[in-house]
Amino acid sequence: MIVTMDINEYKNTDYIAHYTKGESCLQILNSMKLWLTPKSGTIDLYERILAMKRSVRIHSESEVGMESAYQANAIKASLEKARTYRCIRQTSFCKTAVLNKNDVSKKISIDGCCFMHPRMWEQYASNYEGVCLILSLSSLKKNNPSVNFNDIKYVGIDYLNQIVASDSVNVEECHTDVDFMTKVREDAINRSLFKALDYSDEREIRAYVVSDEKTKNCEMDIKNALKAIVLCIDFSKGHIPNSLQEQVAELAKSKGVEVLLMKVNGEVSFETLTEYETRIEQINAIVKKNAPVQKRVRLTRTLIFHFIALMSATCILLFSLLSKSDVNWSSTSDRDTSRFTEKTLLTNEWENPESM
Secondary structure, three states: OOOOOOHHHHOOOOEEEEEEOHHHHHHHHHHOEEEEEEHHHOOOHHHHHHHOOOOOEEEOOOOOOOOOHHHHHHHHHHHHHHHHHHHEEEEEEEEOOOOOOOOOOOOOOHHHOOOOOHHHHHHHOOOOOOEEEEEEHHHHHHHOOOOEEEEOEEEOHHHHHHHHHOOEEEHHHOOOOHHHHHHHHHHHHHHOOEEEHHHHHHOEEEEEEEOOOOOOOEEEEOOOOEEEEEEEOEOOOOEOOOHHHHHHHHHHHHOOOEEEEEEEEOEEEEEEHHHHHHHHHHHHHHHHHOHHHHHHHHHHHHHHHHHHHHHHHHHHHHHHHHHHHHHHHHHHHHHHHHHHHHHHHHHHHHHOHHHO
16 A cells, blocks of 8 residues: 655745646746746736836926926836836746744644645646646755845735826936936836735745846746646546646656645645556556456346346236237127127027017
8 A cells, every 4th residue: 555655845945836737837847947928928917007018107296397307317217117017027936834923833734835725726727737846946046046036015905006006207306327227127126026915825936037028038947946846636536637747747757856646635645656656557457457357247237237128028028918818808708798698688588478
């Protein structure tokens, strides 16, 4: 009997998770690269609004003419801020965290693991038929020094609306120096790191770079950072649900990446790909061993079924014949009774003429 693996090895705060579709995972494993993509492709409405901006409102607390150098710089800053939003290339991860803040032992529960997010499995991993990649955050940072990593800040909808509504450039603060434009870009980046409070259970950490508008995607090296991939197996049947996930598992195995199979059936348990393959081999061996017996059982069932069908047909036929015989016998009996009655009457009349 196979013992379910101990998942404690992956209860590590350095581990983060990236959820994706099976097709995307195949490309990631082949290249060992993770893509950073434009904000416009996100499902978050507020992020898309920022990504679609072509300019930012210019704010002034005093009357400043258009000929003012400050006003000209404000226009440049407005365009630069909007351009920064459009040039951000990003990808997201879920963090492993200690959920019970009062626990002095800082013990990580299974719910605190980065790969245990039902919403992420549903939305980003093809409703549990995709893949979850477990990566080391420290290794990712080492591999990609030019990539920034920041925690997402979760706020209420009212505050998000204020962020978008108050997104402007103050004319009075505009200067011609480079430092001011740097501040403009930093403000744009900081505003892009807020999300609605409803997403807080994701515990998102954002990886991003500021590229140029012509660059569609940027790459991030995940060699030595990818620690394992998680597949959710069909708990009702106990096997990997589709051929795409089987391809992912085989490719990961060939790359030396650990494959964990997550089983959800009342409680969550895990097994490695090796354990899974051994279990399936044992099941197949039992099935093969019992195949002759099963074949005889199926044959016996078939013969019994045909025998019952034949007996049923025979009974129906006999019942039909008996019914016909009863009808014929009844008709003959009625005729004989009628003849007997008529003969009796004639005899009585002959023997007793006086009665006429």
